[in-house]
Amino acid sequence: MGVFVVGFWVLSVICVILYLITRSTVQSSSDAKFKSFQSTYIVVYLLAMAADWMQGPYVYALYAAYGMSTHQIEVLFVAGFGSSMIFGTIIGSFADKYGRRNNAILYGVLYGLACVTKHFNNFHILMVGRVLGGIATSILYSTFESWLVYEHNKRGFEGDLLGSIFSHAIFGNSVVAILSGLVAQTFADYFGYVAPFDVSMTILAVMCVVIMFTWVENYGDQNSNISESFSSAFRSIKTDYKILCLGLIQSLFEGSMYTFVLEWTPALTPPAPAEQAASRSLLVDDAKDSDNHNGTIPHGYIFAGFMVACMIGSSLFKILLKFSTPESFMRPVLFISAISLITPVLFPGNQLIIFIGFLVFEVCVGIFWPSLSTMRSKYVPESTRATIMNCFRIPLNLIVVLILTQNLRIDLIFKCCTTFLLIATVCQQWLHSLSLKQKSSPNESVSSGNGSDKEALMNEESAA
Secondary structure: HHHHHHHHHHHHHHHHHHHHHHHHHOOOOOOOHHHHHHHHHHHHHHHHHHHHHHHHHHHHHHHOEEEEOHHHHHHHHHHHHHHHHHHHHHOOHHHHHHHHHHHHHHHHHHHHHHHHOOOOHHHHHHHHHHHHHHHHHHHHOOOHHHHHHHHHHHHOOOHHHHHHHHHHHHHHHHHHHHHHHHHHHHHHHHHHHHHHHHHHHHHHHHHHHHHHHHHOOOOOOOOOOOOHHHHHHHHHHHHHHHHHHOOOOOOOOHHHHHHHHHHHHHHHHHHHHHHHHHHOOOHHHHHHHHHHHOOOOOOHHHHHHHHHHHHHHHHHHHHHHHHHOHHHHHHHHHHHHHHHOOOOHHOOHHHHHHHHHHHHHHHHHHHHHHHHHHHHHHHOOOOHHHHHHHHHHHHHHHHHHHHHHOOOOHHHHHHHHHHHHHHHHHHHHHHHHHHHHHOOOOOOOOOOHHHHHHHHHHHHHHOO
């Protein structure tokens, strides 16, 4: 207990110091229009993330309270990731043709309906909710960023300022995650496990209203149909290796991250001798560990520590961006993330070392999110941005589904995560080499990225 609590407070002090340093030393724009634009996006983004965080801690608990069997709960979780992989990819790509603003509102509607289903103790209705939630998740992680990048370029703001927006968004997301956990706990204690979902639904309604009054609509390629959008997206992935590298990095890192989210509790909880010897199902034993060892580790402090570490990462991103490029500094970051997740394999049962390793991984997560978004803004073509981003959620969700459905030992799971992250490091090195080659050939035609995006926007405005 002590090491986790001390770790949280030490990290909090470091986080505050780094925040003050980056606030005073990292250059930002004094343009009132940019600050207003940044605030408009971040408010909506944080509302969207708060609604998501509000639900997370109580999904399993609600299903268990309804008397669902372990197998039924496992099927529901797999359905969520499977829905995101199949249906979410298609519906998320609608943003390019039918509008990013409309798709963001659709996220609120679908996720709100998913919250409604939580009121029914019926497996089939809950399954519908998981499918809707999976689709909403795909929209969340593609549409909002696509809207931001388009509007940022259209309004003529400096390209470097985009990284600042992403960094502030990730920092704020970590704060929102902690606050959401506290609010969800309070409502669950007073009104039951379904109450956090009602709060989430309220937040989603507020988010939709804010979007309708503050966001303008923007599109990718309105003239192409969905099949053409996917054909164009796959063509871009096939012909531009920079986009391929980004997609592989996203899938491998986020697949490892989602697996880590499901596995950190059993990795930090000292198992009973019988449990140590037994091979187990991931979701089943995650629940068992939470129930049988509820007092062994302070889950709230550990989760809060992870979020503070993520905030530290977002501050480090701003410092790194001042001296280097994401293409360059993400190489050691990804390698360090791989080493950090091997700690449960090398030091099984050693809570201190494993906890430190997990904190280091969360710092890497805090650097990864704004870095990936910044790199995507450079290389992913505007016309099919949302479609391409959703395409790479297919292997991401496939990784998680495969791990969910296998009886893998915890050490094997973390070995897989480490391998994925090492491959991502190699892909990052490849991307770095390609970016250097592009810089050395300034006359080379580039089919994607901010340059062509801005040119397309200028042509669009001229035509108007």
